[in-house]
Amino acid sequence: MHIVTLTTDFGTADWFVGTMKGVILSIAPRAKIVDITHEIPGGDIRAGAFALAASYRFFPRKAIHIAVVDPGVGSRRTAIAVQTADYFFIGPDNGVLSLALAKERIKSIHRLTNKKFFLQPVRQTFHGRDVFAPVAAHLSEGVALRKFGPEQKYFTRLDWSGPRQNRGTIQGEVVYIDRFGNAITNITGELLAQLKPSSLRVFVQQKRLCPVKDFYQAVPVGKAVGVIGSSGFLEIAVNGGSAAQEFSLKIGDAVAVRKK
Amino acid sequence: MHIVTLTTDFGTADWFVGTMKGVILSIAPRAKIVDITHEIPGGDIRAGAFALAASYRFFPRKAIHIAVVDPGVGSRRTAIAVQTADYFFIGPDNGVLSLALAKERIKSIHRLTNKKFFLQPVRQTFHGRDVFAPVAAHLSEGVALRKFGPEQKYFTRLDWSGPRQNRGTIQGEVVYIDRFGNAITNITGELLAQLKPSSLRVFVQQKRLCPVKDFYQAVPVGKAVGVIGSSGFLEIAVNGGSAAQEFSLKIGDAVAVRKK
Amino acid sequence: MHIVTLTTDFGTADWFVGTMKGVILSIAPRAKIVDITHEIPGGDIRAGAFALAASYRFFPRKAIHIAVVDPGVGSRRTAIAVQTADYFFIGPDNGVLSLALAKERIKSIHRLTNKKFFLQPVRQTFHGRDVFAPVAAHLSEGVALRKFGPEQKYFTRLDWSGPRQNRGTIQGEVVYIDRFGNAITNITGELLAQLKPSSLRVFVQQKRLCPVKDFYQAVPVGKAVGVIGSSGFLEIAVNGGSAAQEFSLKIGDAVAVRKK
Structure with a gap:
């Protein structure tokens, strides 16, 4: 090979x-x-x-x-x-x-x-x-x-702050916007799994945005949803739309996840 | 392979x-x-x-x-x-x-x-x-x-209406716009061949648009032409230009072909 | 192969x-x-x-x-x-x-x-x-x-005027703008080498634009520079920016190179 x-x-x-x-x-x-x-x-x-x-x-x-x-x-x-x-x-x-x-x-x-x-x-x-x-x-x-x-012996690292967890709240940031307008965060699925995903809410810049679900169509068309995306990170999506456009999301935006 | x-x-x-x-x-x-x-x-x-x-x-x-x-x-x-x-x-x-x-x-x-x-x-x-x-x-x-x-035993089909032929007129629709602005219809070359292509005219939304020819440059630069495109379907093109832009063509537009 | x-x-x-x-x-x-x-x-x-x-x-x-x-x-x-x-x-x-x-x-x-x-x-x-x-x-x-x-015996040639050299000045033109906004000219590195690259200046449409250097970052961020690009031709670049946008460069623009 x-x-x-x-x-x-x-x-x-x-x-x-x-x-x-x-x-x-x-x-x-x-x-x-x-x-x-x-x-x-x-x-x-x-x-x-x-x-x-x-x-x-x-x-x-x-x-x-x-x-x-x-x-x-x-x-x-x-x-x-x-x-x-x-x-x-x-x-x-x-x-x-x-x-x-x-x-x-x-x-x-x-x-x-x-x-x-x-x-x-x-x-x-x-x-x-x-x-x-x-x-x-x-x-x-x-x-x-x-x-x-x-x-x-070394390689150059990025100044990339991993997500922080603090008393039931996970805090991270948007790190990538994909072609569908999904905003991918640095919050891993493993980290989310420690809380209880089914009852979690995603907050962007302090505002409550959407629940965490298993797939995009778990919410009605046009609605926002947090899913563990294909890369293993929490991403914010809109079913049938562009979350980045709808909510003016951009790289670096603070994202928090906690119980409703 | x-x-x-x-x-x-x-x-x-x-x-x-x-x-x-x-x-x-x-x-x-x-x-x-x-x-x-x-x-x-x-x-x-x-x-x-x-x-x-x-x-x-x-x-x-x-x-x-x-x-x-x-x-x-x-x-x-x-x-x-x-x-x-x-x-x-x-x-x-x-x-x-x-x-x-x-x-x-x-x-x-x-x-x-x-x-x-x-x-x-x-x-x-x-x-x-x-x-x-x-x-x-x-x-x-x-x-x-x-x-x-x-x-x-089955597969899901699209609601895709094939073209209709009625007394010397073939009616279909625009189904795809390609990168050159050519508007591809669902009217096949086989269907056109039953009429006499050389004397046919293409009508879009009831308006006479262009003749049917063998290749784009059979009409002067800037002029519209209907050709059987590389996929085997009638497409509406402008020699050296974009038919979609020039005539505001879009998917679903009604297309008819009949003698001049 | x-x-x-x-x-x-x-x-x-x-x-x-x-x-x-x-x-x-x-x-x-x-x-x-x-x-x-x-x-x-x-x-x-x-x-x-x-x-x-x-x-x-x-x-x-x-x-x-x-x-x-x-x-x-x-x-x-x-x-x-x-x-x-x-x-x-x-x-x-x-x-x-x-x-x-x-x-x-x-x-x-x-x-x-x-x-x-x-x-x-x-x-x-x-x-x-x-x-x-x-x-x-x-x-x-x-x-x-x-x-x-x-x-x-023949093939069709483009009407492509090579660069001209005249008493210490090389004259050519912009022939390609790449994805980074670098304006590639038809002036070859070989031609430039006959003068003394380190003391040369690039002029576009008669205006002095930038020096000739070995790589983009040889000038401060935001500054223009002429380099022999990867295709072997002189190209006009802006370190960290788009030369084409910054200076409204377009294909056909006259480019001259001579001592400062």
Whole structure:
């Protein structure tokens, strides 16, 4: 198996992603490349980190996950490849890998410095194509992680405050708005399960918004509902509508859950 | 051959489609996954059904077509897998498969109830990933259709009125607007061929609009033309422009074709 | 290796690209199909030509590149397949292949006339699916180029004026705006290297705009910078912003580079 996934903010309007695939296939003809998304808002490291964390574990073991949301490309930020118990992760060391890595058992982290494995000449504006793609391809062809550069012990983490629980109230925030206008929070299903989901209410910016149910259509069309979404996090939805639009929800909005 | 196609309203901005592919490849590493489209308007079962019906037959025999436009996900609607003479179809039994199935010789229809073939735990908001993707993958690996659940004899059809012919006039409606602004009708090329295409005129909402020609550039730039489009249906186009915009065409508009 | 790439203006909202892939895989099951982009603005041959020229050489040798930006589909424009020293190119002979071909050593050009290799019946509105896709598939399966139709000696070129150099000033124009709002010019890095990049300034429509640097973050956030972009051309960018928006840059704008 030679799966390589791509999570970027390159969009699909230009040829950027296509050339990354060309580079990978030139080195690793058997690679199977899967797009996770290329529509991360330009430079939004946090959104890229969330998309990767929500998706990486649905791939076969040994899959190589490339994430490139890289506003600092060409400057001093370093690039890393990380091996965990089940996967490989490759990208800039700017936090875009950190939410996924936080859930995994890390085996080693290597800085990408060995130019032998880069596409030459390296353009200082497109490490996705010239650094990350060829490194992933060589890795999928069996090159050992340590060949790419020296080991380091840490990776850059995002300033991402997990949810807090306090006397029957869970407090978190909106961390992602998806294409359907669902507002995904950082409150996990596991945390909610400690309270009694069926009697809980969701509050946004102090205002009571909706109950917690098992699926969208558990409330009438046009009504709001909190559900544990497919990523395992509480999300605020409107049955048949867009919660983000209806309630002007945005990333960073405070969300609380407690008994009615 | 292990082709699995995807027709959904999930968009490509988030990671939803990527995780479906990860799930499929985890079970069926040799699967070849092809996107038909993920830009069906959210919850628009009719548009999803049309896109699938317009495309499925261009794939090799035995291809497995997944279509997920599923506003009722998690509620009581059932999920089905259908074998026809040439293909397999998997999706919610809400009509999204029905236009394609209406053109095929059906061999058997099975309800998807056997949780053994689902991704666990099944999220009630994302059967695309947790039910349809793993079932398609197991099917492509050779699991027999009857293993997925009990047979049923029917499938849900859309309320889709075919075109009517009456004394030299064919009446139908606009059923899809494509990215170029072409308004695709439900009037088939076969039906038109019974009249004499070269002398026909297209009327929209009772107003004479344009002649029927063989290709877009058979009329001057900026002019309207009716052509039998690539899906085999009459479509109204503007050479070098958008018919939908120019004439404010929308889905459901009455279209008639008769001699000038 | 059976790589087939696709560069089109078909968009991804409809099923057009999906059916091209179905047709290719029906003939050439082992083909590996890679999307370069499908978001070329409708009918913009120049943008399609630039996208192809910027990307084709990152693919393995013998890759088959299909480019379909084809406003004249169904009319008299001819269709061609071209073999160069390293690649194959297939598309309408309307200039969309020409920027890439201009960089390659051409071995032979054949008109596509042999209907035996087309999908029947050929729809006059969708040669992407009915002509270019099956021809590419047969080519990848080993059919010789001359089987597709008679040889011709020329291909249609775009009216594309290369940059001019005159006493220390290089003059060119904006030829593409990418998703980040970077304005890509037709001034090559090789040309710039003949002057002394570190002391150069970029002028747009006679106004001094920015210095030339190695990467975007070499200037403060919000500031403009000229860099040799990933395609090898000078591009005008704003660190963390959109140069196209900030300076109302558009395709065709005159760009000059000279010492401060």
